[in-house]
Amino acid sequence: MLEVRNLAAGYPSGGRVLDGLNLSVPAGAIVAVLGRNGMGKTTLMRTICGLLQTSGGTIKLDGEPVSELPPHTRAQLGIGYVPQGREVFESFTVSENLTVGRIAKKGLWPKIPPHLLELFPILAERAQQRAGSLSGGQQQQLAIARALAGEPRLLLLDEPAEGIQPSIVHEIAGKLREIVDTTGLTVLMAEQNFDMVDGTADSIAFIDHGLIAEEGVAADGIRSDKVRLAKYLSL
Numbered sequence: 001m002l003e004v005r006n007l008a009a010g011y012p013s014g015g016r017v018l019d020g021l022n023l024s025v026p027a028g029a030i031v032a033v034l035g036r037n038g039m040g041k042t043t044l045m046r047t048i049c050g051l052l053q054t055s056g057g058t059i060k061l062d063g064e065p066v067s068e069l070p071p072h073t074r075a076q077l078g079i080g081y082v083p084q085g086r087e088v089f090e091s092f093t094v095s096e097n098l099t100v101g102r103i104a105k106k107g108l109w110p111k112i113p114p115h116l117l118e119l120f121p122i123l124a125e126r127a128q129q130r131a132g133s134l135s136g137g138q139q140q141q142l143a144i145a146r147a148l149a150g151e152p153r154l155l156l157l158d159e160p161a162e163g164i165q166p167s168i169v170h171e172i173a174g175k176l177r178e179i180v181d182t183t184g185l186t187v188l189m190a191e192q193n194f195d196m197v198d199g200t201a202d203s204i205a206f207i208d209h210g211l212i213a214e215e216g217v218a219a220d221g222i223r224s225d226k227v228r229l230a231k232y233l234s235l
């Protein structure tokens with residue numbers, strides 16, 4: 001569904017971060033990109049959703065090139081994005097955050113779909129609470145639900161487990177798997193936390209200095225793969 005070929009991208013002050021990156025994400029799969037701090041995970045996510053321009057290579061969604069399109073057009077085509085650190089609208093209520101995620105996509109009825117609130121009951125319970133006063137785990141669920149409210153076909157998640165306690169990580173991972181299995185959503189997530197990946201992702205791609213060094217590695221049992229963990233995560 002997502003085909004990234006020979007991708008190059010970076011920052012005016014930081015030089016090229018990605019330089020020749022290749023990655024394929026099949027439809028209906030959860031693929032996790034694992035790699036150390038500073039290896040280019042966020043840069044990759046931002047480049048796919050269009051917040052960062054490519055300086056070379058191609059990004060195709062269902063065979064159509066999207067690399068030249070602005071971020072809002074990519075969102076209309078079905079790319080949803082949950083940034084690292086969540087970035088919910090803190091002064092808005094939970095309900096208002098979900099509505100913003102919903103109306104950002106043209107042609108959608110503004111009402112929040114009931115199945116979304118059933119999936120994340122804590123958000124239904126806290127609908128009128130200011131998002132900034134939610135716990136970290138609750139804010140992450142809100143950020144994911146806000147992106148899902150726009151009915152994406154491809155969801156990009158940047159370190160969804162960061163700063164979240166293990167039981168909530170398991171809960172979020174289970175929900176993600178359920179959404180993918182029931183709706184056919186495709187997920188690309190950047191992670192360093194095995195609790196989010198092991199038993200949730202279908203496969204792993206390891207990123208090393210801006211390149212995918214290995215992809216299609218089975219995610220199940222990844223925490224016992226000492227060779228790869230030492231090589232790509234210094235564990």
Ligand SMILES: Nc1ncnc2c1ncn2[C@@H]1O[C@H](COP(=O)(O)OP(=O)(O)OP(=O)(O)O)[C@@H](O)[C@H]1O
Pocket residue numbers: 011012013014015017035036037038039040041042043044084
């Ligand atoms: N706005 C920026 N300007 C200049 N350089 C940047 C900028 N953002 C990131 N970089 C650099 O790009 C490289 C990749 O950073 P990136 O944030 O993509 O890594 P990451 O894999 O997401 O790391 P982490 O696990 O810490 O989130 C780093 O060397 C970083 O310093």
Ligand SMILES: [Mg+2]
Pocket residue numbers: 041042043084158159
């Ligand atoms: Mg990052």
